[in-house]
Amino acid sequence: MVERYEPPAIEKKWQARWDEDRLYQVRDEEPRPKWYALTMFPYTSGDLHIGHWYNYAPADVHARYKRMRGFNVLHPMGFDAFGLPAENAAINRGVHPFTWTMQNIENMRRQLKSIGAIYDWDREVITCLPDYYKWTQWFFIKLFENGLAYRGLAPVNWCPRCQVVLANEQVESGRCWRCESDVVRRELEQWLFRITKYADELLDFNGIDWPERIKIMQRNWIGKSSGMEISFGLDHPGVAEKEIKVFTTRPDTVFGVTFMVLAPEHPLVSKITAPEKKKEVGAYVARSQRLTDIERLSTEKEKDGVFTGAYCVNRLNDTKVPIWIADYVLQSYGTGAVMAVPAHDERDFAFALKYGIPIIPVIEPPDGIVKSFAFPDTMKEGFEEELKMSGFEYKAAEIGGQFVTLHDEAQVKKYIQLMKAYLKPDNWNDIIGSPWLFFFSGKTGIETIALDSIESEAEILKRCKAIEPNVRNCRTAVEMLNNCEFYRDRLFHAEYGRMIHSGRFTGNRDGVNAVSAYLEEKGWGRRTVSYRIRDWLISRQRYWGAPIPMIYCEKCGIVPVPEKDLPVLLPETAEFRPTGESPLKYNDSFVNTNCPKCGGPARRETDTIDGFMCSCWYFLRYASPQYEKAAFDPAKVKRWLPVDFYTGGAEHAVMHLLYARFFTKAIQDMGLVDFSEPFTRLFNQGIIISGHQKMSKSRGNVVNPDEYVAELGVDTVRAYMMFIAPWEQGGEWDDSGISGISRWLHRVWDLAVENYHSLNNQEDQELIRLTHQTVKKVTEDIEKIRFNTMVAALMEFSNHLSRMKKAGSVSAVAWQSSLKTLLLLLAPTAPHLAEELWHRYGYQYSIHNQPWPQWDEALVTRDEFTLVVQVNGKVRDRLLVPASTTEVQAMQMAAGSTQVQSYLAGREISKRIYVPGKLVNFVLSKPGVQEGHSPSSPHSPSPSQGEGDKGGEVKP
RNA sequence: GCCGGGAUGGCGGAAUGGCAGACGCAGCGGACUUAAAAUCCGCCGGAGCAAUCCAUGUGGGUUCGACUCCCUCUCCCGGCACCA
Structure with a gap:
């Protein structure tokens, strides 16, 4: 008996050897073209579950393939290490966030190493270490200096459970993205990044190959809409403002305005409210502040509001328009005020009906009914x-x-x-x-x-x-x-159409443009665009993040920490209590400092930076992870960036992926980099779910890969991840099929290790063809990221080899050559097994430094093929014919088939379809007579199926 | 509500206008074995003795030919959700 395949021993052996030889060390300067294959680094939550592996293992296979294709591949790994869970662990269990995080990293690094990936660990990046966050702070100051970071008083999303503010992107349907608590509004002074300045640039996806789905999500998130800002006259005693501006995309409906609605937070509300309405309005404003976003924005909640007692004037028809407030109008969008046209806006219609406000139709229904x-x-x-x-x-x-x-x-x-x-x-x-x-x-x-x-x-x-x-x-x-x-x-309808009841515009079919032009001419409005996206709020009232490197001086105001004083280190000791205020706030030795400008006493900012900023530039750091003079070595970034192939989950569509694009555009404008998009190609793998839910520790449904690795070997786990479904699809975790992969790799082992006895060379040509065909299929599938069919092709190939081995039907030379090819094709997927077998054959170490096999197109094509013969589109026969068969010959052979003839008998062929290399289809003219079929086929081959089964019985 | 994506054997999936179900799992039968496991061989969508017919969520259409393209509806997944 030959030696059995024992994955754990082999895998341990080769991982140690690769490590020792620094096989995967990446050198910056090489003649080979570069390939930057990046996969989203993990958050340091503790351990990796099978879902993480689904991100990393196939990404590594692809990177290994690129390496064999002659690229100098950078496929780095690191840790996203700042964030709330670390601090919550500190609160709940008394472990310092640093300790908790670094312990988790230890374990995760061990797991990641067990994947057997080509990560060059010398390039590891950990965002919570001072040598990294020093530069996160440095970038913050750069943004500040360029007017892209500012401090502002804004209503913010407050998560009462996490005790922290959230960016809009981090609120999912009114709930906290992390803990799913209902988010409430708070008015706080916070640091924000001016991502809105880049809204238009972020809408431009030219030159990047991203999934359509992600682009659509980002477009929707940015939510650009073109319209008009229209001014309504205001003449209120004692109020300086003489107009109210509204934003509308439907200037063509302006003659149908019957009321005006301001957001409860609109600054004019308190000024214009009539004395007798003060109480009611005040109560409404107070109530809307109290409501959570979920309650306030719920579509189930009936629209309500309060009349302020004040009026403004629609300048187009000199109509007095009552001013209401209602919380369905958002202060943060447009101008915080809307002109209500109940005849043509669903919300306004419901509101008008509820409060008995007149409704005047001004657009004809397009159906004309x-x-x-x-x-x-x-x-x-x-x-x-x-x-x-x-x-x-x-x-x-x-x-x-x-x-x-x-x-x-x-x-x-x-x-x-x-x-x-x-x-x-x-x-x-x-x-x-x-x-x-x-x-x-x-x-x-x-x-x-x-x-x-x-x-x-x-x-x-x-x-x-x-x-x-x-x-x-x-x-x-x-x-x-x-x-x-x-x-x-x-x-009510919201369609565009001919204007009616609109004075000089009545009859106009291009109302939007006509009214816009008129309003601009009169100076009563201007064309403008509004965006749904808001500035990115990055202050976090927490300890475990990079301190915002700003100092407040009574004399000099807000002063950034000078570069020489960076990093602003997190103090080691802090009290972790969920108070809603940064633990740094009560750390006197941290807070008290001197103003870098005037030297006088000053206070440090105590909020920390949103962890998403750390991941805005980690891909730059990998290019020169130990560089001390700057965030990155410009020459190295020039060499490696942008990322050629970025893989990760789609859940980051409007968070990380949008932030990173913004950040890149911002630093490009500062002249720090010379590209505007960080990730040239993006691919989103699917999610592995468990029990119909996303895997997470809190749900208690995580599947740990370690046991599978220990039992079956990592090559099996890698191959299984590739095989279960198309990578972008993911799906429910089900290990019932993993034994099939394990069996297959065992078969490959036996195939290679057992001696081959050649009896003849009958099938040499066939084997050569199959080999080239497989090289082609595997190569094309990897290029198309169709890993499941790639593995299937390898299985088919090894099945053929098994059969031939049993028959001894190929020469020893052909056998050796095909087996060598099989190992090379297998190397990215099962790197340890491939290396071991390669070694046993005595080929030169390492298989992972070998070039990818080529195929010869001439050898792929068969010299014969199966010609399908159809009658009226139904397959009636299959003929094995030479590849050189001409159309005429094909027709003759097809017509000559006895199978086919029984269908042709007595019928006229009205059309002959020929698809070269594939099929012949005889289309018969409509059946004239029922008889004339051979007794063996009593059914009418006509496509008309009216009679069904009962018509089919013909007694002989 | 709006915007995406999807629905194929018992299961994961394959086929993107031309042989539906590649490859694998599970199942069934056989070989080997004292026996079992492992391994190997065969069968494996449904109906039918068979010829053959039916079958890719539903209903229609285009086509010589549709899982594939177009329209309708149903259900499932993801995103957004009063954005004026």
């Missing part, structure tokens, strides 16, 4: 017959009367005539949609009033109430119409 309800007993005898005769679409209402639907202007015109003729005295009728007309039949005839302004709205309502007691409690005309189900779909 107009409705009218002929109320019971309002029409004279014979009206219905007239409707019928005129061909109108109508339906009898349950309560009597008719629902009439009109489809064009001619119908409307005709209907109006008809209706006027039949309307009984002292009644009214209306047509809704466009035009919007009310017809009142009085003593003197019929009077028509259009619902085109606040005044006419009031007049219409007054008259209706006079006629119909049932509508007396309606506050607006639309509220009255809204009682009728039939009208509902006409009362």
